[in-house]
Amino acid sequence: MQKQGNQTIKFDNPPQIISSASIVGNKENQGPLGEYFDEVISDGYNKQPTWEQAQIKMTKDVMDKTLYKASLSKSDLDYLLAGDLLDQAIASNFSARKFPVPFIGLYGACSTMIEAMALGAMMIDGGAANKVLTYTSSHYQATERQFRTPNEYGDKYPPYKQRTVTGAGATVLSDKQGGVQISEATFGKIVDLGVSDPQDMGSAMAPAASDTILQHLNDVGRSPSDYDLIVTGDLGKVGKSLVMELLSEKGCNVEQNFADCGVMLYNSSQKVGAGGSGCGSSAIVVSSYLLPQLMYRNLDRILVLGTGALLNSVTPLQGETIPCIAHAITLTATGHLVK
Amino acid sequence: MQKQGNQTIKFDNPPQIISSASIVGNKENQGPLGEYFDEVISDGYNKQPTWEQAQIKMTKDVMDKTLYKASLSKSDLDYLLAGDLLDQAIASNFSARKFPVPFIGLYGACSTMIEAMALGAMMIDGGAANKVLTYTSSHYQATERQFRTPNEYGDKYPPYKQRTVTGAGATVLSDKQGGVQISEATFGKIVDLGVSDPQDMGSAMAPAASDTILQHLNDVGRSPSDYDLIVTGDLGKVGKSLVMELLSEKGCNVEQNFADCGVMLYNSSQKVGAGGSGCGSSAIVVSSYLLPQLMYRNLDRILVLGTGALLNSVTPLQGETIPCIAHAITLTATGHLVK
Numbered sequence: 148m149q150k151q152g153n154q155t156i157k158f159d160n161p162p163q164i165i166s167s168a169s170i171v172g173n174k175e176n177q178g179p180l181g182e183y184f185d186e187v188i189s190d191g192y193n194k195q196p197t198w199e200q201a202q203i204k205m206t207k208d209v210m211d212k213t214l215y216k217a218s219l220s221k222s223d224l225d226y227l228l229a230g231d232l233l234d235q236a237i238a239s240n241f242s243a244r245k246f247p248v249p250f251i252g253l254y255g256a257c258s259t260m261i262e263a264m265a266l267g268a269m270m271i272d273g274g275a276a277n278k279v280l281t282y283t284s285s286h287y288q289a290t291e292r293q294f295r296t297p298n299e300y301g302d303k304y305p306p307y308k309q310r311t312v313t314g315a316g317a318t319v320l321s322d323k324q325g326g327v328q329i330s331e332a333t334f335g336k337i338v339d340l341g342v343s344d345p346q347d348m349g350s351a352m353a354p355a356a357s358d359t360i361l362q363h364l365n366d367v368g369r370s371p372s373d374y375d376l377i378v379t380g381d382l383g384k385v386g387k388s389l390v391m392e393l394l395s396e397k398g399c400n401v402e403q404n405f406a407d408c409g410v411m412l413y414n415s416s417q418k419v420g421a422g423g424s425g426c427g428s429s430a431i432v433v434s435s436y437l438l439p440q441l442m443y444r445n446l447d448r449i450l451v452l453g454t455g456a457l458l459n460s461v462t463p464l465q466g467e468t469i470p471c472i473a474h475a476i477t478l479t480a481t482g483h484l485v486k
Numbered sequence: 487m488q489k490q491g492n493q494t495i496k497f498d499n500p501p502q503i504i505s506s507a508s509i510v511g512n513k514e515n516q517g518p519l520g521e522y523f524d525e526v527i528s529d530g531y532n533k534q535p536t537w538e539q540a541q542i543k544m545t546k547d548v549m550d551k552t553l554y555k556a557s558l559s560k561s562d563l564d565y566l567l568a569g570d571l572l573d574q575a576i577a578s579n580f581s582a583r584k585f586p587v588p589f590i591g592l593y594g595a596c597s598t599m600i601e602a603m604a605l606g607a608m609m610i611d612g613g614a615a616n617k618v619l620t621y622t623s624s625h626y627q628a629t630e631r632q633f634r635t636p637n638e639y640g641d642k643y644p645p646y647k648q649r650t651v652t653g654a655g656a657t658v659l660s661d662k663q664g665g666v667q668i669s670e671a672t673f674g675k676i677v678d679l680g681v682s683d684p685q686d687m688g689s690a691m692a693p694a695a696s697d698t699i700l701q702h703l704n705d706v707g708r709s710p711s712d713y714d715l716i717v718t719g720d721l722g723k724v725g726k727s728l729v730m731e732l733l734s735e736k737g738c739n740v741e742q743n744f745a746d747c748g749v750m751l752y753n754s755s756q757k758v759g760a761g762g763s764g765c766g767s768s769a770i771v772v773s774s775y776l777l778p779q780l781m782y783r784n785l786d787r788i789l790v791l792g793t794g795a796l797l798n799s800v801t802p803l804q805g806e807t808i809p810c811i812a813h814a815i816t817l818t819a820t821g822h823l824v825k
Binding site: 148149197199200225226232234235236237243244246247248250251252256262270272273274275334336337339457458459460462470 | 487488489493495535536538539564565569571572573574575576579580582583585586587588589590591592593594595601605608609611612613614615672673674675676678796797798799800801804806809811
């Protein structure tokens with residue numbers, strides 16, 4: 148691999164994504180992408196005694212499903228790369244207990260899935276691994292309770308607020324060429340323009356997303372039209388509009404080919420404020436919708452950004468603003484349908 | 487780089503650690519290693535309004551100090567790699583706000599510093615970076631409040647309980663050869679043998695540490711006597727004894743050259759239970775004591791393990807046991823004192 152420009156890594160032998168899967172909640176299943184997901188859990192408890200254990204079970208199940216779809220066993224993996232929004236990333240850590248595979252824990256808030264895929268691709272291209280499993284998850288009740296009003300108090304949805312996605316997604320990256328490849332990765336800087344309202348994550352994250360998009364295009368010497376789609380993780384409607392405005396101010400027009408996973412996930416009748424948020428948002432849309440679109444050549448080259456707001460439940464009460472980050476990967480279809 | 491055995495990566499061009507620094511609390515300064523640390527903060531508040539902000543300030547200061555010692559500016563860095571114990575790793579995220587450098591967020595509980603150094607070495611050896619800054623921190627009051635009895639209630643110290651270290655440590659890794667190098671990295675598996683008492687972290691983490699030590703020695707084909715020192719991050723007295731017992735059962739004798747940073751940090755008169763714990767424990771001992779010992783050839787080759795307990799404050803209340811992890815790096819002195 149080699150560094151290209153200031154923040155981008157170009158892979159010499161771009162790792163292939165040989166398998167992906169997702170498990171979602173009922174609300175996500177009822178949205179426009181419902182038909183694409185692999186499984187739906189019965190309700191928020193997922194047959195477990197607590198919401199946290201429901202999320203851990205969903206995460207374990209998506210790891211197994213992704214391996215099964217790749218016809219691999221746990222011992223075929225070199226590394227697990229994962230993280231999530233629950234304090235101390237317990238959904239990711241606990242779900243790896245039965246995996247006899249080295250675990251590399253990450254935290255990038257809702258950018259974690261793309262961070263994991265970027266690091267996994269680096270490990271493979273650098274020669275440290277042949278196969279890695281990347282995964283993450285989020286869970287409406289577990290996350291909302293931790294970060295926002297306790298659910299039981301009855302939660303209001305102003306138009307700029309987003310709903311945490313219930314969903315788990317995973318991918319297996321391989322050193323074998325072909326299929327859909329991760330060809331570049333652009334790790335983002337922390338950007339904090341002073342937004343302090345933890346209900347308005349879209350506005351907080353938009354400047355970080357815009358920064359990484361501009362940096363990526365500059366590093367690789369392309370324009371937005373060189374991509375079939377530029378898609379962010381969970382900016383929601385407010386953040387999506389703001390990114391398009393910020394990019395437009397810099398002379399970068401993405402009117403034709405810009406989307407946000409959090410917006411794609413729900414119908415307007417589903418009353419989710421500005422859309423979905425959470426680690427699961429980009430993870431399930433990438434795993435079950437975007438990757439198949441690339442595999443079947445409905446899309447040829449896309450830029451996917453994981454977008455994360457790096458606050459916790461204490462910092463807004465202490466008067467802090469919200470530092471945000473966005474990591475990007477370029478996904479390229481080679482047209483070789485390799486098993 | 488190349489994979490060696492099941493879990494170890496051997497670097498082709500081992501990255502050099504060109505700078506390191508630490509900032510500690512009063513208790514750590516009064517311990518046996520006090521004279522080695524770069525700075526001491528005045529008290530738990532570190533001239534800030536909250537404990538969390540005290541930790542963030544200490545972390546920012548150690549980043550600046552480490553760069554200063556390397557005669558580098560922020561723009562010389564390719565990446566920041568960091569994480570910490572505060573919910574959503576805010577000490578690491580927030581302290582990177584003024585750094586115009588891509589940030590890769592990690593979470594390995596108290597193994598985070600060694601995880602960061604291992605990943606940073608991979609990025610450099612793989613060609614993705616020339617210089618990276620790795621850092622972490624922990625803070626007694628901020629951490630104990632989050633995980634254990636609120637400090638104000640008056641906290642008891644049974645002999646197996648550990649005290650969270652107040653300390654921040656950082657290193658700069660470079661692609662230039664010489665000095666003290668990271669020659670190998672062994673990422674650990676998650677190990678959970680059923681310990682459920684969050685006061686007894688040493689017993690919970692010992693099996694993970696033992697697993698990674700045995701795996702490393704097997705992967706590289708060495709015995710403990712090939713190392714001047716094998717040192718764990720924060721097992722404390724109880725965990726340290728347990729690791730030595732677990733290793734001995736497997737025919738691996740480390741009686742002569744085994745130490746734990748959490749034990750090294752305090753005198754027995756300091757009333758800290760079994761010793762220190764927290765991300766800062768291994769970070770400050772590596773940054774300010776072990777690296778100089780290697781630089782001046784009092785030590786030639788050591789194995790350093792970061793040891794992490796991957797619980798949060800909710801999981802013990804939900805009846806969960808504690809998954810643990812240990813990551814290791816080999817540090818080798820080349821004897822070339824390169825600036």
